[in-house]
Amino acid sequence: MAKIHRNPPFRAEHLGSLLRPKELLQAHAAFEKNELSQEKVTKAEDEAVDAVVKVQTDAGFRAVSDGEYRRAVFWGTFFEELEGMTEIRNPSMDIFRPYVPDIAGFIEKGHKPGQSCLCTGKIRHKGKSTLVGQFEYLKTLIPEEKWGDIKLTMIAPPWYHLRYKDGLAFPKDVYPSDAEYFADIAQAVRTELDILYAAGVRNIQFDDPNFAYFCSEKMLAGWAEDKSNTKTPDELLDAYIQCYNDSIKDHSEKMHFGLHICRGNFMGSRHFSEGGYDRIATKLFQTLNVDSYYLEYDTPRAGGFEPLLHLPAHKNVILGVITSKFPELEDKEKMKERLYAAADVIAKGAGQSREQALDRMGVSPQCGFASHEEGNLLGWEDMKNKLALVRSIADDVWKGQP
Numbered sequence: 492m493a494k495i496h497r498n499p500p501f502r503a504e505h506l507g508s509l510l511r512p513k514e515l516l517q518a519h520a521a522f523e524k525n526e527l528s529q530e531k532v533t534k535a536e537d538e539a540v541d542a543v544v545k546v547q548t549d550a551g552f553r554a555v556s557d558g559e560y561r562r563a564v565f566w567g568t569f570f571e572e573l574e575g576m577t578e579i580r581n582p583s584m585d586i587f588r589p590y591v592p593d594i595a596g597f598i599e600k601g602h603k604p605g606q607s608c609l610c611t612g613k614i615r616h617k618g619k620s621t622l623v624g625q626f627e628y629l630k631t632l633i634p635e636e637k638w639g640d641i642k643l644t645m646i647a648p649p650w651y652h653l654r655y656k657d658g659l660a661f662p663k664d665v666y667p668s669d670a671e672y673f674a675d676i677a678q679a680v681r682t683e684l685d686i687l688y689a690a691g692v693r694n695i696q697f698d699d700p701n702f703a704y705f706c707s708e709k710m711l712a713g714w715a716e717d718k719s720n721t722k723t724p725d726e727l728l729d730a731y732i733q734c735y736n737d738s739i740k741d742h743s744e745k746m747h748f749g750l751h752i753c754r755g756n757f758m759g760s761r762h763f764s765e766g767g768y769d770r771i772a773t774k775l776f777q778t779l780n781v782d783s784y785y786l787e788y789d790t791p792r793a794g795g796f797e798p799l800l801h802l803p804a805h806k807n808v809i810l811g812v813i814t815s816k817f818p819e820l821e822d823k824e825k826m827k828e829r830l831y832a833a834a835d836v837i838a839k840g841a842g843q844s845r846e847q848a849l850d851r852m853g854v855s856p857q858c859g860f861a862s863h864e865e866g867n868l869l870g871w872e873d874m875k876n877k878l879a880l881v882r883s884i885a886d887d888v889w890k891g892q893p
Contacts, residue, residue, distance in 0.1 A: 493805035496782035499640060499694045499747045500853050501553045502892045503885035504809050506751055506785060507644035507696060508565055508859025509546075509558035510866045510874050515539040519563070519864065536561050537628065544632045550878045551886075553893045554642040554694060555633060557625055558861075565698055565862040566646035572621045573679055575614035575665075576651070582607045586659050590713020592704050592754075594654055608651050610661035614675040616682035623690050630691065639693035644751075647699035648680050648738045649673065649731040657719045669722075669730055677737035684742045696749045696785065698862075701731070703754045703787070706770050706794075728771060732779045743780055751785035753811070753858040767794015772801045783807040788829070789814040789857040796833045800840035808837065811857030813881055818873035826884050830854060854884050 511519075518535035521527035543558040559565055571578045584603055587594045597603055622643060629641050652660045652669075666672040687695075704710050705728050714724055722730070739748050752768075752775075768775065768786070776784070776798075784802075788810050802808055810833055812826050830852065831845065838848035860867055860874050869877075885892070 493803075495805050495851055496747050496807065498893060499554050499642070500749060500783045500785075500807050500809055501640075501885075502853045502889040503552055503882045504554055504785065504853050504855040505547075505552060505556075505878060505881065506753075506811070506815070506855060506857075506859040507556045507559055507642060507698070508861045509543050509556070509560075510860045510869075510871055511558070511560060511864050512539055512542070512871070515560060516864065540628060541632065544629070546875060547878070550875070551882045551893075552878065553637070553640045555629065555640065556642045556644065557629055559644060559859070561625055563864050565644065565859060566650060567644075568621045569646055569683065570608045570651055572617065572619070573614055574617055575610055575612040575675075576608050577611040578606060578608050580606055582609075586656060587654050588656050588713070588717065590710050590717070591654050592707055592710055593700070595709070595713075607654070609655075610651070610665065610672065612662075612665055614672070614679055616679040618682070618686075620683055620686040620690075622683070623686055626687065626690055626692055638691045641692070642694050642696055643687065643692050644696045644698055645680075645683075647697050647701060647731075647735075648676050649734045650699070650701065652731075653701050653704065653727070657717075657721050673730060673734040674737065677734055680738035681741050684739070684746070688742060688745060692746065694747045694749075696751055697735070697781070698751045698753075700753055702728075702750075702752045702771060702775065703768075706768060728774060729778075732774060736778075736780045739780065747783065748781040749783035749785055749807075749809070750779065750781045751858075753787040768798035769794060772798030776801045776806065777803060781806075783809060785809045785811060785855060787811045787857040788833075789816075796836040799833055799836045802837055802840060804841040804843065807851040807853070808833075809853040809855045811855050813854070813856045813877055813884075815856035815858050815860045815874075815877060816867050816869070818869040818876075820876055820880055823880060823884055823887075826854070826880075827888055830884070830888055849888065854881055854888070856881065 515535055518532050522532040539560050540557045544555055547555045570576045589598055626643055630638055661672045705724055789812055812829050813821055834845045834848040838845050856877055
């Protein structure tokens with residue numbers, strides 16, 4: 492029987508990205524204009540990371556991150572650094588599926604993506620990680636016995652696929668099929684994980700809004716109307732899950748893998764998609780080989796807890812019942828009731844007691860506070876209050892546990 496992975500995840504979690512202080516935003520803006528040296532921008536990042544790690548440890552969080560302070564957006568630069576992947580600025584809208592929620596969100600606002608990344612040749616990892624430096628710096632701030640707690644967030648292996656029209660994610664003369672394209676991406680992720688594991692990384696969180704898009708009725712309707720599609724949404728979901736499983740198969744016994752699914756968290760606290768997890772729950776929980784799921788549950792757009800009936804007895808779920816989008820604080824007692832209600836559903840599905848179900852649960856905000864460096868519609872003190880609330884709820888429900 493598969494064993495439950497614990498510590499990580501912890502009872503009180505957050506999703507990696509944290510609000511940037513204005514000094515850091517100013518430093519990044521000056522660096523972009525060539526008004527600040529790399530050395531000085533790195534110093535500004537180091538100082539900001541020092542401060543935000545203290546915020547997390549003071550608040551009682553064990554899965555500490557660097558706030559994603561060295562990235563402009565949550566997905567970082569993993570793909571841009573791969574051989575065969577090319578960053579494109581101001582891409583033509585003709586290459587995108589206009590009904591995929593984040594693309595649809597841009598169109599609705601009269602905008603277009605300023606940047607994307609396309610496969611232009613055979614995909615290979617170059618042997619140097621873009622993430623390992625972020626982790627190495629965190630190691631200087633955390634006692635060695637807690638290095639394995641540090642949370643490193645990574646972009647979803649199939650990230651740069653769904654947004655592109657069928658057949659446009661890669662050149663046909665390079666990859667005859669999705670399967671061959673995904674196989675090389677999975678190999679590149681395995682190489683990345685080799686490097687990270689050697690550095691001491693033991694706690695990985697994949698960020699993947701795309702999974703929630705498969706729950707969006709709007710996207711599914713657009714998909715059905717688009718005659719260029721050669722796969723059904725279910726077939727593509729299967730391919731993405733296979734890509735994940737192939738990406739982590741060498742490390743799944745040695746590291747904790749969590750998957751964070753949200754419905755978008757763009758500048759100004761915008762979300763992109765709606766719809767409960769019901770459509771994907773069985774595949775998501777039973778065929779994807781991660782240990783833990785960090786799920787958005789702060790608003791009705793995420794649906795009810797019923798899909799958690801499908802959560803196997805050896806997997807964890809961290810419920811994002813606290814919003815990171817707005818400053819108003821949730822009612823603590825009501826949030827605890829929601830956790831107990833979810834525990835009852837999980838218990839029913841796995842044939843367990845409420846206590847057994849609670850034993851593989853935790854609580855968190857539903858998303859990061861700044862998936863994009865401009866951040867959500869709340870301030871630094873609001874963020875600290877939200878983190879304190881998460882920790883306080885966890886302390887009530889799971890007394891004395893990290």
